Amino acid sequence: MAAADAATADVPEAVPEAVPEADVAPRDVAAVAAQLGRPPRGLRSVAHRCPCGWPDVVETAPRLPDGTPFPTLYYLTCPRACAAVGRLEAAGTMRELTARLAGEPGLVRAYAAAHRDYLARRDAAARAAGVEPLPPPTQSAGGMPDRVKCLHALLAHELAVPGANPLGREVARMVGPWWLAGACVGVDPPPEPAARRRGRADE
Numbered sequence: 001m002a003a004a005d006a007a008t009a010d011v012p013e014a015v016p017e018a019v020p021e022a023d024v025a026p027r028d029v030a031a032v033a034a035q036l037g038r039p040p041r042g043l044r045s046v047a048h049r050c051p052c053g054w055p056d057v058v059e060t061a062p063r064l065p066d067g068t069p070f071p072t073l074y075y076l077t078c079p080r081a082c083a084a085v086g087r088l089e090a091a092g093t094m095r096e097l098t099a100r101l102a103g104e105p106g107l108v109r110a111y112a113a114a115h116r117d118y119l120a121r122r123d124a125a126a127r128a129a130g131v132e133p134l135p136p137p138t139q140s141a142g143g144m145p146d147r148v149k150c151l152h153a154l155l156a157h158e159l160a161v162p163g164a165n166p167l168g169r170e171v172a173r174m175v176g177p178w179w180l181a182g183a184c185v186g187v188d189p190p191p192e193p194a195a196r197r198r199g200r201a202d203e
Contacts, residue, residue, distance in 0.1 A: 028055050034185040035077040044129060047074050047160035052183040056081055057156045062122050063131040071134060072141055073122040074156035080178040085151045088174055097148040097167050108146075110166040115145035117164050118157060142167075 023045055024032075031054045032040045042064045048057035056078035064070050076082055101108055118140040126133040141157065143149030151171045158168025 024058075031055060031185050032058055032077050035079055040077075042070055044125065047156070050078055050081075050184075051177075051179045054078070054183055054185060057159045059125060059160065061129040061131060062126040062134050063129070067131075069134050069138065071122070071139055072153060072156075073118065073125055074141070074153070074160040076152045076156040076159075078178070078184050080181060080184045081155070081175065082152060084175045084178045085155055085171060088171065089151055093171075093174065094143075094148045094151060097170065098143075101146065101148070107166055112145040114157065114165040114168070115140045117161065118144065121161070 024043055028046055029040065029043065032043065035055075040058065040060075042061035043058055044061050045059045046055040046057075047059040048055070050056040056076065058075050058077055059073060060070055060075050062070055062073065076085070101111060122140070123133045141150065142153035144154075148154070148167060151167075154165055154168040155171040155175070156168075158165040158172055163169075
């Protein structure tokens with residue numbers, strides 16, 4: 001799923017819909033709201049951070065606070081990443097990757113494993129959020145396990161769980177370093193972790 005197309009935005013005040021045991025800093029909530037152009041729904045955690053320091057993937061509850069099912073566990077929020085993935089989709093990449101599934105047995109097995117991983121993590125997230133897991137045969141995401149329908153979802157899965165999604169890795173390779181253009185929201189990123197700062201000092 002794509003975020004707002006704007007590459008830069010001021011961070012608005014944002015009040016996310018409450019989710020039990022959600023653990024997201026207010027600055028991250030505000031940044032995600034700026035990325036999406038609206039308050040985030042069912043936000044539970046930051047699943048991956050862009051090298052710029054801001055979230056680019058969030059984990060959402062499998063059911064929104066009003067009980068509405070929300071199958072997309074990992075949601076790509078960075079508008080720069082979303083725009084780059086959208087260009088791949090417009091160029092026919094989903095058809096190309098789906099065609100590969102017809103002729104590469106190893107890829108088929110790995111993609112099926114990604115599907116199972118997604119379902120297991122979504123069920124665990126539902127339990128952690130205190131909501132009913134989504135019933136079978138609710139889709140996982142991105143067309144898994146036998147099609148490619150949304151590159152955004154596949155990339156988000158791979159970023160959140162490195163090594164989990166073979167086609168998400170392909171998408172990441174094709175998209176390239178979207179973050180080189182700078183932060184996608186018009187505020188300073190969170191402070192860099194001390195361990196990372198020490199590592200750079202040692203270089």
